[in-house]
Amino acid sequence: xxxxxxxxxxxxxxxxxxxxxxxxxxxxxFKRTLLDVTAGPSMDLxxxxxxxxxxxxxxxxxxxVSVPIGALGLGSQVNSTNTAFDQGATTxxxxxxxxxxxxxxxxxxxxxxxxxxxRSGAFVRDGRGLLMTQDGNLVLxxxxxxxxxxxxxxxxxxxxxxxxxxxxxxIRLTQFSNMNNLSKQGNSLFADAGAxxxxxxxxxxxxxxxxxxxxxxxxxxVDLITAQRWFDANQKAIQTEAQATTQAIQTVGNSKA
Numbered sequence: 001x002x003x004x005x006x007x008x009x010x011x012x013x014x015x016x017x018x019x020x021x022x023x024x025x026x027x028x029x030f031k032r033t034l035l036d037v038t039a040g041p042s043m044d045l046x047x048x049x050x051x052x053x054x055x056x057x058x059x060x061x062x063x064x065v066s067v068p069i070g071a072l073g074l075g076s077q078v079n080s081t082n083t084a085f086d087q088g089a090t091t092x093x094x095x096x097x098x099x100x101x102x103x104x105x106x107x108x109x110x111x112x113x114x115x116x117x118x119r120s121g122a123f124v125r126d127g128r129g130l131l132m133t134q135d136g137n138l139v140l141x142x143x144x145x146x147x148x149x150x151x152x153x154x155x156x157x158x159x160x161x162x163x164x165x166x167x168x169x170x171i172r173l174t175q176f177s178n179m180n181n182l183s184k185q186g187n188s189l190f191a192d193a194g195a196x197x198x199x200x201x202x203x204x205x206x207x208x209x210x211x212x213x214x215x216x217x218x219x220x221x222v223d224l225i226t227a228q229r230w231f232d233a234n235q236k237a238i239q240t241e242a243q244a245t246t247q248a249i250q251t252v253g254n255s256k257a
Contacts, residue, residue, distance in 0.1 A: 141159075146171070
């Protein structure tokens with residue numbers, strides 16, 4: 001019963017993660033989450049019986065011995081949740097402040113909680129002329145916050161920003177040697193949790209484009225159905241075991257010595 005319950009809990013976690021991926025298929029720069037499942041620890045089972053050489057065949061009167069039956073698995077458990085960083089498709093928007101990264105880099109964002117990183121390049125120019133995210137966080141360049149004067153803004157593939165032909169700044173791109181240590185913070189932002197950030201000079205920026213979510217509707221729906229069936233199978237196993245236990249208790253309770 002507990003083995004099936006462990007499997008049901010993992011299936012529920014899987015369904016929750018897939019549902020979140022499915023809900024973000026239209027979120028710019030979103031990276032889907034993957035569930036890593038591992039087998040739980042096993043325990044050795046033994047049957048206690050009377051040693052035939054003890055004579056009377058009674059456990060109480062003879063010598064009891066333990067006979068190995070085999071190993072019992074304790075079900076599955078969540079090992080980790082990882083983020084899939086494969087690149088999403090890009091769409092043309094024509095907005096000069098929409099940027100897409102072709103490569104493994106991240107935009108560097110200044111938030112009240114510290115530096116964060118994102119693949120979502122849906123930026124805006126606020127009333128002060130600062131390049132911002134949609135939620136009001138600063139997009140950083142090599143010189144800090146990026147101030148854009150009025151005029152024709154061009155952003156080169158290397159991140160160099162020019163306004164009316166004059167170079168203003170260069171967008172700061174960051175890459176990580178271990179992206180598994182990036183933690184999701186919401187709003188397509190990631191925090192560095194020991195991922196070892198370095199400056200990225202190999203990724204290319206495409207102006208007037210946005211990177212879409214790498215979550216696929218069809219695949220997510222299939223995975224969600226699979227997780228639901230997995231949960232249902234474990235639930236039925238729990239119900240069957242409960243019925244068998246109830247019947248055993250009633251049978252033993254009604255038996256006569």
